[in-house]
Amino acid sequence: MTSATHRDAAEIGRTAQGPREVPPLGEQRAAADLSHVDTTLANGLRVLAVRKANVPLVELRLRIPFAGGEQLHAATAEVLAETMLTGTARRDRIGVDTELALIGGELSTSVDPERLAISGNALASGLPTLLDVLSDVLTSASYVDNEVARESARLVERLAVSRTQPRVIAREALLKHVYGEHPVTREIPQAEDVSRVTPEGVRALHAAAVLPRGSVLVLVGDIDPDNVVGEIEKALQGWKSEGSAAVLPALPQVTGGDVLLVPRDGAVQSQIRFIAQALPRTDPGYAALQLANLAYGGYFSSRLVENIREDKGYTYSAHSGFEFTGATATVGVDADTANEVTAAAVLETQYELGRLGLVPPTAEEVESVRQYAIGSLLTSTGSQTGLASQLAALASTGLGEEWLAAHPARLAAVTVDEVAQAALEFFAPTRFTGVVVGDAESLAPKLGALGGFTVGEPAAS
Structure with missing residues (x-):
């Protein structure tokens, strides 16, 4: 497109009879008054529960501070996120997927230098099951050897492709330029580091870093906020620790x-x-x-x-x-x-x-x-x-x-x-x-x- 053919917004809005009038703005409506509870449980987990009952579903977001300065932390954290939902002490991968499917639900994980995130949703009637699966994952994710090996191999392949992408190269270069060796720059682990991650290392990181104190759980949906806090506390009673989740050091x-x-x-x-x-x-x-x-x-x-x-x-x-x-x-x-x-x-x-x-x-x-x-x-x-x-x-x-x-x-x-x-x-x-x-x-x-x-x-x- 050249400047000779360019029309700005005013020209586009002009007609033979003059400028096309913009419809008057409506009166600003007040934000919806959402019934909610914002509290901290005995294990240190902050819970924010909001009632939004337009559909009979519930959305879940768990954010766990997950910083680490060790050389293999980024690689181990990435493998942990990839394998966290592949089995627990009570459920194998198929068991986890089946129970979530029966309540119209799903869970997914992701990790970055700042936090480990678990996101999911389900029918509101299936919330007890969703919380039970979540508790099982948080307290007894198994990280069996073959699952860790399989997902690590897939991750190495994806990293090889990712590091050829111009936007990824630019992002990594920008972070290194402004933040040097700060842990925030390790958004994408090195493939050679991922190949060194062991199941024992993943299990050790989970035990040391997947902690409730300092973490936040958000629930939004067709729920009673006051009652759901009790459900959460009961479901997650086994998830506890004296320590706090690791917060990323302040950026320069x-x-x-x-x-x-x-x-x-x-x-x-x-x-x-x-x-x-x-x-x-x-x-x-x-x-x-x-x-x-x-x-x-x-x-x-x-x-x-x-x-x-x-x-x-x-x-x-x-x-x-x-x-x-x-x-x-x-x-x-x-x-x-x-x-x-x-x-x-x-x-x-x-x-x-x-x-x-x-x-x-x-x-x-x-x-x-x-x-x-x-x-x-x-x-x-x-x-x-x-x-x-x-x-x-x-x-x-x-x-x-x-x-x-x-x-x-x-x-x-x-x-x-x-x-x-x-x-x-x-x-x-x-x-x-x-x-x-x-x-x-x-x-x-x-x-x-x-x-x-x-x-x-x-x-x-």
Whole structure:
């Protein structure tokens, strides 16, 4: 697409009779008053139970802090997550799957440097069975030798494929650039480490790290929150420990500086990744920063997308958004471009960062992103699945249903001046650093002409 054929939103909305009027906004409705309980059990597990009875189902999210600094921790944790549901002292793999199927349910696991996550759902009538299977997994997962060997072999194969993907390479390069050797950089284990994981090592990690104290269980669905807490406490009474789940060490502050060019010889496309420090959701200024981010690159009608996608056609997808780890937050910018336009795309990306502060969002822009933020939040929490996932994400910083219910009002109260101040303070180009992954031979001369770039080691493949 060329600039000669580009039409902006205003032109698209114009008719022969004049601009097409936007329908007036409806009155902002109050958030639903969801009956809920937020409590901590005797074993140290925080339970957040919310009644949302639009369908006779229940959603479950368990988040267990799961940090570790040992060399094989990331690999062992990944194998643990892959094999946790393959059998217990009372049920083999088929037994687990069959009991869940009979209640229209499922459980799945995933792990990252911060937490082990168990997610699932079932018919509301099957909640006792779902909790029983969960308890069985938490207290007596077996990790038999052949299951660990089988899943480890599959994981090694997937890792070999994953590490060839440009987005994975860019993500790993960005984390290493800004966080060095911090455990958060070990999102993907090394294949050679996975091949060294033993069943004994997996069982030992489970015993030492799958702990209730400091963990959070979220239940959302057709339940009575007051009664369900008693059911949970009874079902999980065997899951206990004096210790607490391992929390990831605090991240170092991201400081602005040179962008690292990570050579990937022969690549025909480049990955642009910028990052800066932001505000956590607990900060009073977060709502204004959220709107500033949307105006910059957080949704399809943002300035960044309008510039490098719609107007200039440099990329199919450009985006900016927040990432929350523990009590800290960052804002990131990403785009994938062809080599020949990478430097130009970087220039325009940095230009839009500066313009956001110096030519701040207008009242019209602010109102547009405000309605998008409120509408998307209400939409995302309108289902049991979305609400459970949102609450599980908030729980890592100690927040709960009250924060979620009050956030539309916080967004509605943000002023245009507050958005302008957030844009100026947090989107200054000098606050950002990052990486560009691509063919150094073709990129280095042009990026060098822009200044603020250094050339790093070639990307691992």
